[in-house]
Amino acid sequence: MSIKLLFSEYFEIDGDVLDAYGALNICIDADLPLFIDPFLLFSSEKPEYTELHDQIVNHLIALKELATNNPSVDARLFQFPEVKQNWLGLCKWGNVGKGLGPQFAGNLIKAFNGFYSNFGNETISSSAHIEKLTLVGAGIGRDFISDFTTNIMLEFLLEYTQKFCT
Secondary structure, X not given: OOOOOEHHHHOOOOHHHHHHHOOOOOEOOOOEOOOOXXXXXXXXXXXHHHHHXXXXXXXXXXXXXXXXXXXXXXXXXXXEOOOHHXXXXXOOOOOOOOOEOHHHHHHHHXXXXXXXXXXXXXXXXXXXXXXXXXXXXXXXXXXXXXXXXHHHOHHHHHHHHHHHHO
């Protein structure tokens, strides 16, 4: 019996085909300790990646508007669960990570009404950056920022995957 742990093995696709497309040959059994870095999207020379960063920032600005204009805002709008289908992140077993839940949502709402009330209107740099969110609460690191980024760019990832499959 041969255990097929890699995407290419399980679906019987030549790994070179994935490499040529620019896709990651994921392990289908567990998360890989890899992350989607929004700052790399921001600094990319590929317009589609910088556009993704802009979409992420615009989503945060929309959340900030919700948080500051509505004292009874639904905190679930500020939660970003782990996107299990990408197999990126940190999980001891499998690919079911924590994501950004109620504690993050509460901290983000509080931050938008306080310390980060100027998010999107910064004067120090030419653009807002979501990397500020690492400061929103204890334990918010690269895995959680990657979860957030993956949620916002999910449509792009789905289209990228669909294009490869067809």
